[in-house]
Amino acid sequence: NAGVMQNPRHLVRRRGQEARLRCSPVKGHSHVYWYRQLPEEGLKFMVYLQKENIIDESGMPKERFSAEFPKEGPSILRIQQVVRGDSAAYFCASSPVAGSLNEKLFFGSGTQLSVL
């Protein structure tokens, strides 16, 4: 079952360290979305990428956060100098196309980031 794979599932970092979250989309999907979820809340959009391009980063904090989706390899969400407020579950989703009303997003199981 080649669904969306995220790793690690759990990541513990101390304040000031860097966190790198990886997402391998469903095979053949070229559109990747990152969402952040705080406890008992809905998901907040962060960034939308299409192979090698950032299409929409309106939900990304202006500092310390970056995302990439290289031609080869997984999409990476990078958080520099983490703070306690970055603790959350980060979900990646992929789709084969964008803009179709009936298109389905496939979500990974998420990475739970805990900042000590």
Add this chain to the structure above:
Amino acid sequence: TQLLKQSPQFLSIQEGENLTVYCNSSSVFSSLQWYRQEPGEGPVLLVTVVTGGEVKKLKRLTFQFGDARKDSSLHITAAQPGDTGLYLCAGGGGATNKLIFGTGTLLAVQP
């Protein structure tokens, strides 16, 4: 800013009861999706509705999209413990598949 507010926020019921979850917005969406999320997992799509007034049924679950495409409801008949989870509505349909998620309804069905 597009916002989707869900109600109730929390719901605890007994097995066999019926329930309705609401998703409301002041914005019009081209499509609306409902997801269910279990602890430690990502959301799983239940249904997509795209036409104002549309009603879709999935076994014991009935989904309705408001005529003005600003609101939606999810009705569960004879709830089962397996229905327990976080229910999320999400609006979308723009040039991308960027979804705006609702605030969520946490449902607990007691056996």
